[in-house]
Amino acid sequence: MNESILIVDDEPDICDMISLMLKRQGYDVTVAFTGEHCLQILDERPVDILVLDIMMPKMDGWEVLDGIAETGKNPKVIICTVTDPEREMMRKYEGRFHSFFNKSKNITKLVDVVRELTE
Amino acid sequence: MPMSSHNKILASFVIPFILLSIIIGFGGSLIISLKDIETKSIRTEYYWRELHTSTFKRFSFQPTGPGNDELWRGQMVGFESSLEDLRTARGGWFLGPEIDDRINRSYNVWEVTKRKLLECNELYMQTRKSEEMSLATGSNGSYGPASAVGWENQGGNTRWQVFRLNDSLTNFDVSGDVFTASLSQITDEIRTKVRYLIYAIISSMSLISAAIIYSGFLVSKRADEAIRQQVQQLQEMDKLKDDFLRNISHELKSPIVPLKGYVNMICGGALGDVTPEQKEALDVCEKSCARLEDLIDGLVNLTRLESGKIEYEMEDVSIETVLEEVAARYRIVAEKKGLNIEWSADGAPHIRGDRKYLISVVENIFTNAIKFTSEGGISARVFADGDNAHLEVKDTGEGIDKMYHEKVFERLFQVDSSPRREGGGLGFGLAISKKIVEDHGGRIWVESEKGRGSTFHMELPGLHHE
Numbered sequence: 001m002n003e004s005i006l007i008v009d010d011e012p013d014i015c016d017m018i019s020l021m022l023k024r025q026g027y028d029v030t031v032a033f034t035g036e037h038c039l040q041i042l043d044e045r046p047v048d049i050l051v052l053d054i055m056m057p058k059m060d061g062w063e064v065l066d067g068i069a070e071t072g073k074n075p076k077v078i079i080c081t082v083t084d085p086e087r088e089m090m091r092k093y094e095g096r097f098h099s100f101f102n103k104s105k106n107i108t109k110l111v112d113v114v115r116e117l118t119e
Numbered sequence: 120m121p122m123s124s125h126n127k128i129l130a131s132f133v134i135p136f137i138l139l140s141i142i143i144g145f146g147g148s149l150i151i152s153l154k155d156i157e158t159k160s161i162r163t164e165y166y167w168r169e170l171h172t173s174t175f176k177r178f179s180f181q182p183t184g185p186g187n188d189e190l191w192r193g194q195m196v197g198f199e200s201s202l203e204d205l206r207t208a209r210g211g212w213f214l215g216p217e218i219d220d221r222i223n224r225s226y227n228v229w230e231v232t233k234r235k236l237l238e239c240n241e242l243y244m245q246t247r248k249s250e251e252m253s254l255a256t257g258s259n260g261s262y263g264p265a266s267a268v269g270w271e272n273q274g275g276n277t278r279w280q281v282f283r284l285n286d287s288l289t290n291f292d293v294s295g296d297v298f299t300a301s302l303s304q305i306t307d308e309i310r311t312k313v314r315y316l317i318y319a320i321i322s323s324m325s326l327i328s329a330a331i332i333y334s335g336f337l338v339s340k341r342a343d344e345a346i347r348q349q350v351q352q353l354q355e356m357d358k359l360k361d362d363f364l365r366n367i368s369h370e371l372k373s374p375i376v377p378l379k380g381y382v383n384m385i386c387g388g389a390l391g392d393v394t395p396e397q398k399e400a401l402d403v404c405e406k407s408c409a410r411l412e413d414l415i416d417g418l419v420n421l422t423r424l425e426s427g428k429i430e431y432e433m434e435d436v437s438i439e440t441v442l443e444e445v446a447a448r449y450r451i452v453a454e455k456k457g458l459n460i461e462w463s464a465d466g467a468p469h470i471r472g473d474r475k476y477l478i479s480v481v482e483n484i485f486t487n488a489i490k491f492t493s494e495g496g497i498s499a500r501v502f503a504d505g506d507n508a509h510l511e512v513k514d515t516g517e518g519i520d521k522m523y524h525e526k527v528f529e530r531l532f533q534v535d536s537s538p539r540r541e542g543g544g545l546g547f548g549l550a551i552s553k554k555i556v557e558d559h560g561g562r563i564w565v566e567s568e569k570g571r572g573s574t575f576h577m578e579l580p581g582l583h584h585e
Binding site for chain 2: 011013014016017018020021024055081082083087088103104106107108
């Protein structure tokens with residue numbers, strides 16, 4: 001069975017691009033444009049890896065992590081942002097995500113990060 | 120806004136104070152006006168008696184003008200003898216209304232007192248408070264015109280004495296139909312009036328000062344409120360600025376992500392075969408994206424640095440390892456351009472700083488060195504300079520004219536600002552580097568001559584400085 005990946009990003013173009021990239025690697029990819037939608041999907045079906053943006057309107061990435069903690073679900077989380085998150089927040093949520101990826105660098109390397117987590 | 124305890128205390132003092140001041144002020148003014156009526160406006164009965172005689176003649180004194188505190192001016196009416204009698208008498212006494220029923224009783228005493236009065240005004244002043252004098256006046260003499268006035272004609276000169284507890288009269292003129300009397304001293308009434316006037320002034324001043332205190336207190340409350348509002352506004356603006364900086368970076372960089380991502384995927388053949396021409400075009404796209412990102416990062420970082428929004432994570436840092444890390448990375452870039460990079464380290468002290476930001480400074484120096492050097496190479500070394508750690512990066516590039524040595528560290532400054540200049544960039548790098556180095560208590564500068572390469576220096580205080 002292919003690992004299921006959920007991409008959470010308020011930029012549809014970014015979602016599409018990452019989705020295309022990961023689908024070509026054979027992963028089962030779903031996208032959510034909001035934090036609320038992400039939690040809803042997590043509630044409905046199992047997700048192995050979460051590619052999570054931080055700066056989103058209404059519910060941001062950190063709040064999504066809080067929401068996940070409440071559900072008791074335990075997907076592997078890759079924080080994926082264009083700017084480095086605040087150090088304070090990184091420290092606060094340390095241990096609640098698996099890795100951090102700056103998507104403004106070479107995005108194709110995200111595939112390697114995902115592969116590491118699924119191996 | 121609820122009143123603070125400090126304000127309550129102030130109010131509990133100020134309000135009764137104001138009420139008291141109003142009462143005193145109003146009462147004082149009322150008393151003064153009542154006394155005016157009593158002393159100035161009411162027609163009174165007087166007696167006069169020629170010196171060495173025993174017959175008292177009655178007359179009335181009608182004030183003829185408003186008068187003032189120093190001068191009584193009035194018309195003698197109902198005189199039992201003529202005014203001429205007054206003028207021709209060797210001397211005499213006027214007696215006030217208060218003693219008319221005691222004239223006979225006090226007669227002998229008058230004679231005794233008269234002598235004293237005529238002897239010396241000073242003596243009168245000294246003795247007037249004695250029992251004898253008090254009897255002589257026959258009253259407490261507190262109110263009204265003089266209780267008794269004595270005069271004596273001596274060879275054309277007339278000496279006058281007022282016989283009252285608290286007054287003396289120096290000039291009493293009966294030469295015309297109207298007589299006037301000037302008081303040499305402030306009379307009781309005046310004293311009383313002055314006293315009440317002082318009360319009124321004090322109470323008015325109290326009232327005014329209370330009002331000033333209270334209004335000052337209101338003003339300061341308003342000022343406090345205004346300052347609080349301004350601080351709040353500034354805090355809000357600061358937060359907006361923070362949010363803006365975070366958002367602007369996010370918003371500017373987000374559209375580049377899919378652009379760069381797709382270019383990468385196409386280049387890597389993930390979306391089908393790519394011809395060499397297409398590959399070349401895509402490389403340009405990739406470079407443009409990278410440049411755009413650098414500009415956004417530069418702009419945002421400099422703004423954040425300058426507004427003090429960067430929170431450094433301080434740790435012990437070896438500038439040697441920073442140099443090694445950066446030089447090793449830039450060697451590949453330099454070699455692509457045919458440049459040689461070499462570096463050495465010679466026992467520089469560790470420093471305290473944020474490694475990530477210090478790396479970005481060294482990266483920036485290397486980026487510039489490679490950008491502006493077309494042949495030769497770059498040599499870098501780290502060494503101890505006194506207590507400081509010193510990094511120098513020497514290139515064989517085009518060099519910088521002396522006049523620009525300080526300007527290159529200013530934001531948006533380019534030695535060659537023409538659009539066709541080599542290298543590109545907006546001139547944020549060195550401005551950011553300077554700010555970071557200065558935030559670490561160090562300094563950064565350049566030594567260079569046009570056409571003879573440049574040497575950038577960075578000096579940071581060693582650890583044992585702290």
